[in-house]
Amino acid sequence: MAAWTRKDLLSLEELSKEELLLLLDQAKAFKEISLRPIKKVPALRGRTVALCFLEPSTRTRASFELAAKRLSADLLSFQGNSSSITKGESVVDTARNIEAMRVDVIVLRHNTSGTPAQVAHAVKASIINAGDGSHEHPTQGLIDLFTIQEKKGRIEGLNVVIVGDILHSRVARSDLWGLMKLGAKVTLCGPPTLVPSAMEQLGAKISYRLDDVLPKADVVIALRLQLERQQEKYIPSFREYTRLYGIDSDRLKKAKPDLTIMHPGPVNRGLELSSEVADGPQSVILDQVTNGIAVRMAALYLVAGIHPADEEPVSEPGRIDLPVREKQVR
Amino acid sequence: MKSVILDAEGVRRAFIRIAHEILERHRIIENIALVGIRSRGVFLAQRLAANLKELTGKAVLVGALDITLYRDDLSMLAANPIIRATEIPFDLTGKQVIIVDDVLFTGRTIRAAMDALIDLGRPEAIELAVLIDRGHRELPIRADYIGKNVPTARQELVQVRLTEIDHAEEVTLGEKL
Helix, strand or coil, X not given: CCCCCCCCECCCCCCCHHHHHHHHHHHHHHHHHCCCCCCCCCCCCCCEEEEEECCCCCHXXXXXXXXXXXXXXXXXXXXXXXXXXXXXXXXXXXHHHHHHCCCCEEEEEECCCCHHHHHHHHCXXXXXXXXXXXXXXXXXXXXXXXXXXXXXXXXXXXXEEEECCCCCCHHHHHHHHHHHHCCCEEEEECCHHHCCHHHHHHCCEEECCHHHHHHHCCEEEECCCCHHHHHHCCCCCHHHHHHHHCECHHHHCCCCCCCEEECCCCCCECCCECHHHHCCCCEXXXXXXXHHHXXXXXXXXXXXXXXXXXXXXXXXXXXXCCCCXXXXXX | CEEEEECHHHXXXXXXXXXXXXXXXXXXXXXXXXXXXXXXXXXXXXXXXXXHHHHHCCCCXXXXXXXXXXXXXXXXXCCCCCCCCCECCCCXXXXXXXXXXEEECCCHHHHHHHHXXXXXXXXXXXXXXXXXXXXXXXXXXXXXXXXXXXXXXXXXXXXXXXXXXXXXXXXXXXXXX
C-alpha cells in the first residue's frame, strides 16, 4: 500500500485514489480501537494537537477532540469568539503563535475558503482542514466514503445522489471529489438556485427533480438546509423545498429497498428528512457520527507522522493560495 | 552470503516441540489464548493452534495483534507506518496468553505487545513463544518457548519466510545490506 507523505490534509481534491484508499484502510483499523473497553492507544503520546475552530462547531470539534484523546495526544482548544482573532490578529499570525508553543497538528475551521491552505504554507505544523468556507470539509467527505464502503461493501459503480444546498456546501464538494475518484456515479440534486450548473464540468450529473433520480439511487446524501441562508431567498419557502426535495416514507416507496440514507448533521427534521426516515432502518446518520472518530484518528495519525525538515516554510509570509475551484463554482 | 538456519522441516519440528512444551506447562488448554504479532507471528500462532488441536482434539483461541501504535520509536520514523487490524475476538481477562512471534531480537516489539495486550484486558499470565531467538536484548525480556537459539552478530539479518506470505519456507542468516 502507498505510504502517506503529506504534511497536511487540506482537501480531497488534491488526494490520489491510492491516498484515499489508504486513509479509508487506516480508519478501519482505528475503528476497532473505539470498540475496546480501553479506547486509547499511545500513538501520539507527547504530541500536541490544537483545535482552532474560528467558526461555530459542536460535533466536528467534539469528534476531533475524542480522536486526538484516543491517540493520547495533548489538546489545546481555541474558539472564534474567545480568541485573539476578535482582537484583529490574522489567522496566519495566530497559527504561528500556536506553532511557537511547539504544537504538532493544527485542526483548523474557518469561514473563508482557502485559509487552511494559506496557513499550511506559512507553518511547519501539520494542518487538517476541518471545513473552510464553501470549499471543502475533507474529513466529513472521508466519513461519507467510509460509511458507504462499510454499508455497501464498495463505492465503485454506485449511484450516489447528493440532494440539497450544493451551492454553499463544503461537504458536497468533498463528497463529490472523493466519490468520483473512487468510481461512483454522482448526481447533484436541488433547486436550480442552489445547484451550480458549472459543477457538471467536474463530472457530476445535475438534476432539479429528486423524483427523477431517486429510483436509481443506491445512496442518498441529504444536506442540511442552512436556515440562516433563507433570508437570501434562494428558495421560495421551506414547504415547497420539502415537497420537492424532502425525503419522507412516501417518497421512499419509489426508491430501491436497500437505499442508504446519509446526512452530515444536524438534521432539520421535517425539512430534509422526515423523522420517520431519519430514524428509520435505512438511515446511517449515527454510523456516520461513530465513524467520524475513526476517520479523524486516521487523519491525525498519518499527518502527525510527517516531520518536515527544519527548513524555512516554502512560501513567503502572507501569500494567499486560493483554491482554483472556488472561482469555477461561483 | 546467506546460510539457511532452519528449513521447512526444521520449522515444522520446532513448532511440534513447542506445542508439546505448552501442554506440559498448561493442564487446562481451554484457558490458553495464542496471540500472534503481525505479520508472521499470526501465521505461526495459527500453526501452533493446529498442532495443539491435533494433540488434544481441542481448539484454542487465536488472535492477531498489531503493535505499531505501541512502538517506542514512532516519533523517530520518517512517516508513521501503516496500521493493520488487531483481531482479538475474545476477552483476554483471566486468560493464559501466549504471544507468538517469528524472531526475538531487542525485545522492544514484545514490550509493545505486552502494553497492547494489557490495554485489551487483564490476562492471568503472559508467555512468549518465538521461532528464533537471536539475542541482543535491549530490555529484560526472555522467551518461554524457543524454536531455535541462533547466535548472531548485531548487524546480521535473520529472515523468516513462511509459505503463507512469502512463497517459501525457511529461516536464513545473512549480512545486512
